[in-house]
Amino acid sequence: MPRPAQHAPAILVLEDGRTFRGDAYGAVGETFGEAVFNTGMTGYQETLTDPSYHRQVVVMTAPHVGNTGVNDEDAESRRIWVAGYVVRDPARVPSNWRSARSLDDELREQGVVGISGIDTRALTRHLRERGAMRVGISSTTTDAEALLERVRSSGEMAGSELAGEVSTGESYVVPAIGERRFTVAALDLGIKSMTPHRMAERGIEVHVLPATATLDDILAVGPDGLFYSNGPGDPAATVGQVEVLRGALERGIAYFGICFGNQLFGRALGFGTYKLKYGHRGINQPVLDRTTGKVEVTAHNHGFAVDAPLDAPTATPYGTATVSHVCLNDDVVEGLELRSEDGTLKAFSVQYHPEAAAGPHDAGYLFDRFAELMSRQAQQKVTA
Incomplete structure (x- = not known):
């Protein structure tokens, strides 16, 4: 033809x-x-x-x-x-x-x-x-x-810090839908618009901050929780946001991260990251949530992963870290949890995209889990 x-x-x-x-x-x-x-x-x-x-x-x-x-x-x-x-x-x-x-x-x-x-x-x-x-x-x-x-002669992905190239230049607010229950500071490392919308649906007012935001910028929002978004680049080349996250964990701020936010959480806890051979990119990846025993069909877009032990807890300066989610195709780490000595959840992350744009809705409960975490921390502060 x-x-x-x-x-x-x-x-x-x-x-x-x-x-x-x-x-x-x-x-x-x-x-x-x-x-x-x-x-x-x-x-x-x-x-x-x-x-x-x-x-x-x-x-x-x-x-x-x-x-x-x-x-x-x-x-x-x-x-x-x-x-x-x-x-x-x-x-x-x-x-x-x-x-x-x-x-x-x-x-x-x-x-x-x-x-x-x-x-x-x-x-x-x-x-x-x-x-x-x-x-x-x-x-x-x-x-x-x-x-x-x-x-x-073109550039390689390994070693590239790219979040700053896609992040918002100025902070903005996505208001809660209905009654405002919580305030979240969301670091834009390449955030998708559906993500703050999913939080807003749950009564969360989301303050989206540039990737260059400092810990003081985050604290100025008066957040009940901190969120790190998805984004491009090599997590090993991203240093500033890891240090900011460590400062937030030291203060006990509830944390939820997805995709790139999972990799940076891993690095903040002391784990390494590595480049996958060809990555996970699609909307049909099976992931086991070890905390519930349920298998989810999930949306992915990542070429790097966290190098953490699958079957052993790891002591960190902020609590005990464990692998909470794993990919059933290749055993790649798909989620992390951080708990205190008494087993109370303090922070968590997943490697995939629970906002499901596009994709299945199996993982939407993670936004509810984040709201429950912030609610529990708020109650603890009242009774303290």
């Missing part, structure tokens, strides 16, 4: 030299990043606008993408963050009553370079076998060797 006139030829080159040729999708140009794959069958708009994908080129394993177009309600942040986008069969015409424009048009409008018409299954299998790696997409050249040279 001849290539449509409006689609320029495009190439994708991985840092190990594997090359795919297809059609330009979205903006015409050249881009570089870390090649990762997402197994979600839906939710591409939420994926594109998730700040955790900053500097990553996302390969969609679902063969048809763009079917429902793009709307003005489902974005998880102020812009598309992916460095590049790879699909097999883009929708020719979007069809959905909420659609305001096509995905192709949205990618072009925001300058996101992509490629379509390639064998995304072969590309995904390659990344699973070889691991996530640097990649380049170009619709301005067909010279694979020249592009490969530029790919190998």
